Amino acid sequence: MAGCTRGLLWSRSRLSHHLTRMQQRGLVTREECADDARGSVVVLTPAGRRAIETAAPGHVAAVRRHLIDLLTPTEIDALGALTHRVVDHLGGRAPQPRHASEA
Structure with a gap:
């Protein structure tokens, strides 16, 4: 535990x-x-x-109303990239570079 x-x-x-x-x-x-x-x-x-x-369904609707609907498409893309970095880190995988120049 x-x-x-x-x-x-x-x-x-x-x-x-x-x-x-x-x-x-x-x-x-x-x-x-x-x-x-x-x-x-x-x-x-x-x-x-x-x-x-x-x-x-209520949870999803609340997340959409209070977060997703407030974001621009660019912000949603940034949120997706950030989420993948965090999940990779928590899973023990090396996070992907933030910019192509860092690769």
Whole structure:
């Protein structure tokens, strides 16, 4: 669980408390981790999947209304490039150069 909390910037107790609440609502289950007896694997339940699918259209509409619709096509391109750099970095891949002259 330590790796998970690092990515979330949450304490172990906060993550555990949040997962317990989600478990009580039937959104996730916890299973034993085959690789680490101290850890557990959190599994999305069918009810959890339905909750995500129910929330998704409103979430997408809000992101569009409060972010995407405010940007110019050039800004959307820049946001896309930035997003790819961040995802590459988080995935342990070397980020692509920002400009062709940096290659």
